[in-house]
Amino acid sequence: MVHTDLERTSSTSKENALILWFEEVESKDVGLVGGKNSSLGEMIRQLQPKGVNVPTGFATTAYAYQHYVKESGLEPKLRELFSDLDVNDVQNLQDRGRKARALILHTPFPKDLQDAIALAYKKLCKRYGQDSQLCERFEGKDREICEQQTHDVDVAVRSSATAEDLPEASFAGQQETYLNVRGVKGVLESCHKCFASLFTDRAISYRHHNNFDHFAVALSAGVQKMVRSDLASSGVMFSIDTETGFRNAALITAAYGLGENVVQGAVNPDEYYVFKPTLKDGYRPILEKRLGEKAIKMVYDVGGSKLTKNVEVPKPEREKFCIDNDEILKLAQWAAQIEDHYSTVRGQYTPMDIEWAKDGETGQLFIVQARPETVQSQKTANVLESYELQGHSDILASGRSVGAAIGQGKARTILDVSSIRQFKPGEVLVTNRTDPDWEPIMKQASAIVTNQGGRTCHAAIIAREMGIPAIVGCGDATKRIKTGQEVTVCCSEGDEGHIYSGLLPFEIQKTELDNLPETRTQILMNIGNPEQAFSLAGIPSAGVGLARLEFIIANHIKAHPMALLKFNELEEGAVKDEIAELTQDYPDNKADFFIDKLSRGVGMIAAAFYPKPVIVRMSDFKSNEYANLLGGSGFEPKEENPMIGWRGASRYYDPNYREAYALECIALKRVRDEMGLTNVVPMIPFCRTPEEGRRVLAEMGKHGLKQGVNGLQVYVMCELPSNVIQADQFAEVFDGFSIGSNDLTQLTLGLDRDSSLVAHLFDERSDGVKRMVKMAIETAKAKGRKIGICGQAPSDYPEFAQFLVELGIDSMSLNPDSVLKTILMVAEVEKGQS
Numbered sequence: 001m002v003h004t005d006l007e008r009t010s011s012t013s014k015e016n017a018l019i020l021w022f023e024e025v026e027s028k029d030v031g032l033v034g035g036k037n038s039s040l041g042e043m044i045r046q047l048q049p050k051g052v053n054v055p056t057g058f059a060t061t062a063y064a065y066q067h068y069v070k071e072s073g074l075e076p077k078l079r080e081l082f083s084d085l086d087v088n089d090v091q092n093l094q095d096r097g098r099k100a101r102a103l104i105l106h107t108p109f110p111k112d113l114q115d116a117i118a119l120a121y122k123k124l125c126k127r128y129g130q131d132s133q134l135c136e137r138f139e140g141k142d143r144e145i146c147e148q149q150t151h152d153v154d155v156a157v158r159s160s161a162t163a164e165d166l167p168e169a170s171f172a173g174q175q176e177t178y179l180n181v182r183g184v185k186g187v188l189e190s191c192h193k194c195f196a197s198l199f200t201d202r203a204i205s206y207r208h209h210n211n212f213d214h215f216a217v218a219l220s221a222g223v224q225k226m227v228r229s230d231l232a233s234s235g236v237m238f239s240i241d242t243e244t245g246f247r248n249a250a251l252i253t254a255a256y257g258l259g260e261n262v263v264q265g266a267v268n269p270d271e272y273y274v275f276k277p278t279l280k281d282g283y284r285p286i287l288e289k290r291l292g293e294k295a296i297k298m299v300y301d302v303g304g305s306k307l308t309k310n311v312e313v314p315k316p317e318r319e320k321f322c323i324d325n326d327e328i329l330k331l332a333q334w335a336a337q338i339e340d341h342y343s344t345v346r347g348q349y350t351p352m353d354i355e356w357a358k359d360g361e362t363g364q365l366f367i368v369q370a371r372p373e374t375v376q377s378q379k380t381a382n383v384l385e386s387y388e389l390q391g392h393s394d395i396l397a398s399g400r401s402v403g404a405a406i407g408q409g410k411a412r413t414i415l416d417v418s419s420i421r422q423f424k425p426g427e428v429l430v431t432n433r434t435d436p437d438w439e440p441i442m443k444q445a446s447a448i449v450t451n452q453g454g455r456t457c458h459a460a461i462i463a464r465e466m467g468i469p470a471i472v473g474c475g476d477a478t479k480r481i482k483t484g485q486e487v488t489v490c491c492s493e494g495d496e497g498h499i500y501s502g503l504l505p506f507e508i509q510k511t512e513l514d515n516l517p518e519t520r521t522q523i524l525m526n527i528g529n530p531e532q533a534f535s536l537a538g539i540p541s542a543g544v545g546l547a548r549l550e551f552i553i554a555n556h557i558k559a560h561p562m563a564l565l566k567f568n569e570l571e572e573g574a575v576k577d578e579i580a581e582l583t584q585d586y587p588d589n590k591a592d593f594f595i596d597k598l599s600r601g602v603g604m605i606a607a608a609f610y611p612k613p614v615i616v617r618m619s620d621f622k623s624n625e626y627a628n629l630l631g632g633s634g635f636e637p638k639e640e641n642p643m644i645g646w647r648g649a650s651r652y653y654d655p656n657y658r659e660a661y662a663l664e665c666i667a668l669k670r671v672r673d674e675m676g677l678t679n680v681v682p683m684i685p686f687c688r689t690p691e692e693g694r695r696v697l698a699e700m701g702k703h704g705l706k707q708g709v710n711g712l713q714v715y716v717m718c719e720l721p722s723n724v725i726q727a728d729q730f731a732e733v734f735d736g737f738s739i740g741s742n743d744l745t746q747l748t749l750g751l752d753r754d755s756s757l758v759a760h761l762f763d764e765r766s767d768g769v770k771r772m773v774k775m776a777i778e779t780a781k782a783k784g785r786k787i788g789i790c791g792q793a794p795s796d797y798p799e800f801a802q803f804l805v806e807l808g809i810d811s812m813s814l815n816p817d818s819v820l821k822t823i824l825m826v827a828e829v830e831k832g833q834s
Contacts, residue, residue, distance in 0.1 A: 018061060021059075023041065059221065072108075074103065078199075081099055090421050091421065100199035101199050105193070124223065124225065128153045129151050155182070157181050157223050158177045159176055179260065181307065201440060203436075205439060229257065235355075236355055237456075248275060248277055249276065249287065254269055256294055265433040265452050265472065266296065267295060269454040270322055271288070275610070284329055285675035287604050287675070288600050288604060289328075292454060351372070353372070353461075354369065387508055387509075389488070393502050394501040397477040399472055401497035402455060402469065402470035403464060403470065405468075409426050409487070410426075410487075411428045412428065420437075429441065430449045431449075431450055442459075448470040449471050449489060450471075451475055474499070487502070494531040517823065521804075521826050523542060523812055528552075539819050540819070542612060543615075543679070544605060545788055545813020562632075564579070567580075578630055582630070602668065606671060606677040607675075615681045616683065618683065619651075620647055623642045623646050643746070648685040648686025649684050678710060681715055683715040700714070716734040716737060717739075718780075719741075727780060731785045736786035736788075740790060741764045745769045805829045805830060
């Protein structure tokens with residue numbers, strides 16, 4: 001047990017102290033012990049009593065660093081060395097940095113500083129030593145002998161600069177960290193190396209470009225008890241989505257072993273998203289779990305010549321998540337607590353960048369660092385910028401998108417930092433992974449591509465901070481992309497980024513969001529891809545009018561639900577093997593794969609717009625489309641005209657499909673009841689009669705989706721002539737309507753919209769279709785039901801949108817790229833009506 005009853009040090013004595021314990025400092029003490037160490041003290045004092053575990057330790061002070069520099073006469077020598085510094089000349093930068101570090105390392109600490117560090121370390125050993133309680137039983141000589149036998153505690157020695165971890169500049173990774181340090185000699189050596197690392201090449205360059213005076217910054221070395229994550233796992237988490245700035249989700253990354261591999265991007269970690277608002281209300285809203293490769297782990301080099309070493313992770317462990325759901329939720333709770341606390345302390349919203357570790361000996365989780373996030377928090381919210389690729393070509397490599405921009409240029413593949421002088425400004429940097437030594441050229445790149453790393457690795461953090469598109473974790477980009485090859489690095493197409501061959505055209509759209517008018521008619525969005533939900537949530541809207549399950553099923557699940565339910569009955573062969581590989585984490589129940597994937601996909605969209613309504617259309621594949629899913633051909637009939645065949649509501653209660661529909665219901669119930677996302681409104685497509693609607697509602701009720709319970713509303717698509725003609729009767733069954741203009745036009749005009757022979761007749765603006773729309777709106781309003789439209793027509797034809805506004809429709813759901821211009825148009829129409 002670590003004691004926390006140290007006497008609080010006065011401000012005067014603090015400023016003149018060589019050593020301060022973390023319990024003695026707080027967030028305002030950045031000038032005394034740097035951002036990292038002051039943050040640790042803040043958390044130990046304020047958040048540890050609330051259940052956030054933080055290992056303790058001590059820090060050398062800024063005064064200790066200044067005392068060392070003054071006593072040893074270092075400053076004039078360093079100033080002379082830096083008199084002709086040119087950070088844009090890589091060779092000059094490397095030469096000055098190397099000489100500065102050597103100068104410090106060859107200049108010993110004053111004796112009083114050595115003694116202070118040694119004494120503090122011995123006290124830390126006593127506080128964590130295995131024999132410390134035993135020693136308290138003895139007195140005199142016996143106690144001295146006992147205390148001498150107390151084990152040297154393993155510590156991390158981390159650099160913490162006094163200009164570090166500020167909201168406007170992270171200084172992440174600029175100085176060094178040393179892990180598994182033991183003994184007084186090791187601690188002193190590591191503290192000395194930390195002092196020297198104030199003058200790493202990347203730190204010198206970073207300070208210069210951020211206008212910090214090299215000689216106004218001091219270095220504090222933090223000595224913190226190690227968490228034995230080498231026997232378990234560790235990672236990085238952000239209390240904000242790093243790519244979009246979405247505030248309500250915590251992003252957690254995790255890998256086996258010590259956390260340096262995650263920070264440095266040496267591994268592709270697991271990733272988890274958790275929704276903070278309903279987490280705080282006691283729900284379990286894990287929105288996404290993405291399995292990482294986790295090929296290596298950093299462990300203690302027991303009996304070896306180094307402090308740590310990397311070893312391979314066995315394949316069975318790679319194929320498992322390295323923390324469980326309870327641990328994911330606990331970390332997310334801490335992220336939310338830390339963010340809330342620092343936002344209160346700073347008097348403004350402060351998202352946080354946090355390092356965590358799990359102790360393999362005790363099973364406990366710990367927070368080992370926390371600093372303000374410095375990219376998304378600094379962006380202004382009044383301008384919406386979007387990139388759109390205008391063409392495609394061969395995909396050379398793919399990985400995890402960092403940001404949503406597009407960059408291009410000639411590729412430069414560099415495998416070792418010693419070769420960075422070859423890099424030319426404007427090139428695309430392609431490498432295995434980066435660390436802070438690469439930063440002098442990273443800022444000159446048009447884009448960055450790495451084989452390794454996840455969204456919280458060094459390359460990702462620096463790319464975001466510099467506003468450079470990056471794709472990380474590509475696996476083999478350095479083999480597939482050649483130096484001199486022209487490439488386009490596209491991060492604007494969702495979670496997965498692609499490197500395309502050639503310089504492809506693209507557009508950048510910037511939209512001012514200030515002073516957007518409010519409209520009576522609600523403007524919502526049509527969304528299918530959960531990976532785009534957080535970014536699209538930044539577009540002003542009243543929610544989601546159409547979230548299509550088909551996208552999630554086709555792109556994330558890929559297998560026919562009946563093939564999953566009847567997996568053991570499938571014929572042996574390539575299809576069964578492919579489904580087995582797809583669902584390898586679900587050996588006993590393949591249906592759970594469907595439920596998990598669908599619930600998380602819907603959950604991402606619902607969370608992005610919470611608490612605004614998200615209308616989720618239940619599956620509406622046609623039989624020929626279902627047959628294209630893995631294993632689907634064995635469960636689907638061959639229909640002459642699938643467009644008006646076995647689709648939508650008619651499937652849900654059919655004995656041949658109701659088991660599959662049950663999976664959809666269970667998934668939505670999980671989103672509403674377990675994740676707490678009660679803004680989800682299911683909608684039934686292609687419902688031919690009111691009686692069919694009642695049968696569907698009964699089927700939903702069997703699986704826990706009971707209309708009216710927990711505020712559940714159920715809408716119906718208004719896309720058949722019968723939906724319009726019998727709208728009064730459908731209004732007795734459902735809570736609202738959404739006009740599907742595509743199918744309503746098809747069935748009103750009696751044409752197959754898939755047929756090119758009659759395609760020229762398809763027009764939502766025809767008088768017959770408009771009369772049907774008018775009738776539907778009038779009847780719904782007469783029956784007190786909400787009615788909107790989620791078809792393509794308002795997005796394509798402004799005059800059709802104007803027609804709807806004039807009829808008094810409640811809402812229009814549009815493609816995202818049409819939302820802002822439609823808001824302006826609707827405001828004008830409504831202004832003319834007033």
